[in-house]
Amino acid sequence: MSFTRTLRAVGGVAAAGALLFTAAPTASADYIRDGQWALDAFNPQKVWKESTGKNVTVAVIDSGVNGDHVDLKGNVLPGKSFAGDGGTADHETGDDHGTAMAALIAGHGHGPNRADGIMGLAPDAKILPIKTREIGGDNGIDGPIRYAVDHGAKVINMSFAGSSLNDLEKSAVSYALKKDVLLVAGSGNNGTNKPLYPAAAPGVLAVGAVAKDGKVLGLSNYGPHIRLIAPGEKIYSAGTSLKYRQASGTSDATAYVSAAAALVRSKFPDLTAGQVANRLTKTAITPDGKTGIKSPDPKYGYGVIRPYRALSENIPAGSKNGPLTMPKDSEPSAGAGADAPGNEAQGSASEEKSGLSPIMVIGIGVGVIVVLGIVIGVIVANKKRRNGPPPGGTGFGGPGGGAGVPPQQQFGAYPQSGGPGAYPQSGGPGAYPPAPPTQPPGH
Incomplete structure (x- = not known):
């Protein structure tokens, strides 16, 4: 099928107006x-x-x-x-x-x-x-x-x-x-x-x-x-x-x-x-x-x-x-x-200078907060054991419950796409049918 012909989409459905190229030939004597x-x-x-x-x-x-x-x-x-x-x-x-x-x-x-x-x-x-x-x-x-x-x-x-x-x-x-x-x-x-x-x-x-x-x-x-x-x-x-x-x-x-x-x-x-x-x-x-x-x-x-x-x-x-x-x-x-x-x-x-992406930095910060939260929780729990009600009471999450831990952050580098491919020089001369002429720009 020619460049100047309408192309058909996959599955046989017509791609209305879809052209690889359009052409507007004008007269030339060369x-x-x-x-x-x-x-x-x-x-x-x-x-x-x-x-x-x-x-x-x-x-x-x-x-x-x-x-x-x-x-x-x-x-x-x-x-x-x-x-x-x-x-x-x-x-x-x-x-x-x-x-x-x-x-x-x-x-x-x-x-x-x-x-x-x-x-x-x-x-x-x-x-x-x-x-x-x-x-x-x-x-x-x-x-x-x-x-x-x-x-x-x-x-x-x-x-x-x-x-x-x-x-x-x-x-x-x-x-x-x-x-x-x-x-x-x-x-x-x-x-x-x-x-x-x-x-x-x-x-x-x-x-x-x-x-x-x-x-x-x-x-x-x-x-x-x-x-x-x-x-x-x-x-x-x-x-x-x-x-x-x-x-x-x-x-x-x-x-x-x-x-x-x-x-x-x-x-x-x-x-x-x-x-x-x-x-x-x-x-x-x-x-x-x-x-x-x-x-x-x-x-x-x-x-x-x-x-x-x-x-x-x-x-x-x-x-x-x-x-x-x-x-x-x-x-x-x-x-x-x-x-x-x-x-x-x-x-x-x-990011490249530090070696850490923004997501990683945020993740580390969240991790620090979580760790601090756990430490504080342990201290408070110990204090409650000493000064609070006896074991078996209703704590966070109900009887027998404990402090929840947020899902673990996942970190990783985004991969680059692309990769090696191939190529050499143009071929030699050959014959070919004439095409419609083209008018140059007004130079």
């Missing part, structure tokens, strides 16, 4: 723009009336970006290369992966009315390109993440995967979280539940891919850490040696989620990174037409992003970290609140 089925499905004209990503910088940690591409020129900052060649990362001419991710996020098209080429979901966002050779080891992502944070990025797109994170990389992730930067990473392209990183790392918004038919892409990795899915099948984007490319995988889905996050951060600059993620998850829709689910599914998380609803619906800000599960060494107050989907309440900074 086959590349016409081929952007995913962008068209987001109904971008409505989205761009709410936000275009202005004043938000999205870091793209990847293979570097061709900032001279006609659809990106002016939207790409110099950035930095950590790949051993030194210099900036905005003149990539080889690997086109980073350029493709940047274009899906902040491409602005070209030609009359910018109706040709690749249009990103957040066309007024700025791209901070950061080139890295590999995840892990001496050329890992710790330096790139810290550079992104220190140079103003509010969203970091990571469309790559590795088997683990070293200690420096884990520390960099925590650094970004403490600085209120939203980390977005793909779940991977192995079609398994093997956890890959950084997507499976605590605090990272993990993304899976969905196909044009509305089903989760078969190659999309899955697991309990998945929070969102986005289009990842036969996605056109910008290239380097070739002007345009087409690919499938969670990399492209990740770029769309990063773009959606940039839109939300632009319109709601006072929201924390977790609250931005909360808007995206609360308005996402599952392939079977459900929205606002309480806990993420291993395959599709909370569902497919719906940027317009994330921008336009009245959604309470919620807890600081929303649906994100924080690492242990993040800020003391970084645990997701009780209202965050899929997470339990955690203690505040003062």
Whole structure:
């Protein structure tokens, strides 16, 4: 079933008006723009009336970006290369992966009315390109993440995967979280539940891919850490040696989620990174037409992003970290609140310093009072034995009764939800049928 068709709820009951995406096609003479089925499905004209990503910088940690591409020129900052060649990362001419991710996020098209080429979901966002050779080891992502944070990025797109994170990389992730930067990473392209990183790392918004038919892409990795899915099948984007490319995988889905996050951060600059993620998850829709689910599914998380609803619906800000599960060494107050989907309440900074929650403190106080009450009762009883009536009289609780003891307080830490999951890079090019054209915003 297509994204643009009405979905049916579980049990065969029609979910009236429940759409994964809506579309409002307009005329275009460019086959590349016409081929952007995913962008068209987001109904971008409505989205761009709410936000275009202005004043938000999205870091793209990847293979570097061709900032001279006609659809990106002016939207790409110099950035930095950590790949051993030194210099900036905005003149990539080889690997086109980073350029493709940047274009899906902040491409602005070209030609009359910018109706040709690749249009990103957040066309007024700025791209901070950061080139890295590999995840892990001496050329890992710790330096790139810290550079992104220190140079103003509010969203970091990571469309790559590795088997683990070293200690420096884990520390960099925590650094970004403490600085209120939203980390977005793909779940991977192995079609398994093997956890890959950084997507499976605590605090990272993990993304899976969905196909044009509305089903989760078969190659999309899955697991309990998945929070969102986005289009990842036969996605056109910008290239380097070739002007345009087409690919499938969670990399492209990740770029769309990063773009959606940039839109939300632009319109709601006072929201924390977790609250931005909360808007995206609360308005996402599952392939079977459900929205606002309480806990993420291993395959599709909370569902497919719906940027317009994330921008336009009245959604309470919620807890600081929303649906994100924080690492242990993040800020003391970084645990997701009780209202965050899929997470339990955690203690505040003062509680963590003392090691005692308010419930524990109250419980200890009650216990002290109870003990004092028992001691006083014993003293009074002894006194009555000496000065009062003989044994066998009517005491508290009747003959033979004794002082009641309140039920014992139960104490324990609230467990964090979430856990490791999986993920790798986007797939290669392939053919795909043309989709209805999309008109760019009035730039």
